[in-house]
Amino acid sequence: MRRIETLSVHAGRDDFASLGVHAAPIDLSTTYPVHDLIAGTASFDALVSGAASAANPIYARLHNPTVARTEQAIAALEGSESCVAFGSGMAALSALLLARRAIGSHVLVVRPIYGSADHLLACGTLGLDAEFVAVGEIASKRRADTSLIIIETPANPTLKLVDIRAVVAAAGDVPVMVDSTFATPILQNPMALGARYVLHSATKFLGGHGDVIAGVICCADADAMPLRQMRALTGALLHPLAAYLLQRGLATLALRVERAQSNAIQIAERLAGHRSIAKVYFPGFAECAEAHLVGSHAGAQMRGPGALMAMELHGGFSAAAAAMAAVKLITPAVSLGSVDSLIQHPSGLTHRVVDEQARAAHGITPGLLRLSVGIEHVDDLWADLDQALLKAVGAARVAPTRAAMPA
Numbered sequence: 001m002r003r004i005e006t007l008s009v010h011a012g013r014d015d016f017a018s019l020g021v022h023a024a025p026i027d028l029s030t031t032y033p034v035h036d037l038i039a040g041t042a043s044f045d046a047l048v049s050g051a052a053s054a055a056n057p058i059y060a061r062l063h064n065p066t067v068a069r070t071e072q073a074i075a076a077l078e079g080s081e082s083c084v085a086f087g088s089g090m091a092a093l094s095a096l097l098l099a100r101r102a103i104g105s106h107v108l109v110v111r112p113i114y115g116s117a118d119h120l121l122a123c124g125t126l127g128l129d130a131e132f133v134a135v136g137e138i139a140s141k142r143r144a145d146t147s148l149i150i151i152e153t154p155a156n157p158t159l160k161l162v163d164i165r166a167v168v169a170a171a172g173d174v175p176v177m178v179d180s181t182f183a184t185p186i187l188q189n190p191m192a193l194g195a196r197y198v199l200h201s202a203t204k205f206l207g208g209h210g211d212v213i214a215g216v217i218c219c220a221d222a223d224a225m226p227l228r229q230m231r232a233l234t235g236a237l238l239h240p241l242a243a244y245l246l247q248r249g250l251a252t253l254a255l256r257v258e259r260a261q262s263n264a265i266q267i268a269e270r271l272a273g274h275r276s277i278a279k280v281y282f283p284g285f286a287e288c289a290e291a292h293l294v295g296s297h298a299g300a301q302m303r304g305p306g307a308l309m310a311m312e313l314h315g316g317f318s319a320a321a322a323a324m325a326a327v328k329l330i331t332p333a334v335s336l337g338s339v340d341s342l343i344q345h346p347s348g349l350t351h352r353v354v355d356e357q358a359r360a361a362h363g364i365t366p367g368l369l370r371l372s373v374g375i376e377h378v379d380d381l382w383a384d385l386d387q388a389l390l391k392a393v394g395a396a397r398v399a400p401t402r403a404a405m406p407a
């Protein structure tokens, strides 16, 4: 069995030798000639019922070879039979809800999760009954019509870890979906712990360069068929150019995650001693309640803490806003998992769409910033963060109440 560093580079390249190429070809055809109608009909039938491939792709909404290669690469990394790629992480989540017949049913969700996912589930537009519960409540809240259990670990934006084995044990025969975007397949493989589906916003670490929007679901082949069928029916496709960029990004995934993580470990330690910071949320910290889930020991679920952290600033919103304004090297922007470092304000941006009481209950405060650490030199990152945070405490001292977050 090849190691993940090797798979990162080589997975999804199986047909290169027979094609006589060294880099992935990009197939932009929207349609494919059907000279043999009997064979074409068979291919059509196979693809509309969710087959992974057919002799003739027929039409690009049914199949695309460039996208299929990227899916094979991600499945190899996640250790799943299949991977189905969509136009975004949100398209992937929506397709899963449709494919599981979640509309009109009950869905259990453990908060916190990505802001837009929370919004999609809570706002009611889909016509499903989403109930937000703690892990300990799953077994008692499960109903006959519960179609899916959704968790995210590490969770966005507070890096809270959810014990995947505990959720699977409480789920009974209800399928569990884990959003593993923050961990990547380099650090965590939820299916090995009993999850039925793994979702990645491939926009983040998998693409890794801030230039692709994509989402994937990894699962067993039998579960992938209805997802592919849903993708063909609703058209929530990943474009082949985006798939190409995504596969290109995968080659350096292991390297990028290792470097970003080692930077993050050093930054989290320095932040914990910084006078502007009231609290650092980082999965690797011993004081983090779920620290036992990180490491190489039995019972761990994540091989390392990853490259994201959140920090609560002294001085609340005005300090957080001042830090966003003061960074020079780090980009003040939403998204994460890019080669460059990004800092953002969850309660004002990504998690603004989440119910206000739920935000407060899960520590998504006006003084919270989330940092996605990139692969730059750690000392350059620290120099920028340090000067921005010193300006932030200064600003909070001068104007503790002047700046309030818009309602």
Ligand SMILES: *Cc1c(COP(=O)(O)O)cnc(C)c1O
Pocket (backbone or CB within 6 Å): 088, 089, 090, 091, 114, 117, 152, 156, 179, 181, 182, 201, 202, 203, 204, 213, 214, 215
């Ligand atoms: C970004 C993100 C999503 C949504 O993905 P898109 O590609 O933006 O649609 C879902 N889950 C998590 C954890 C994310 O960070």
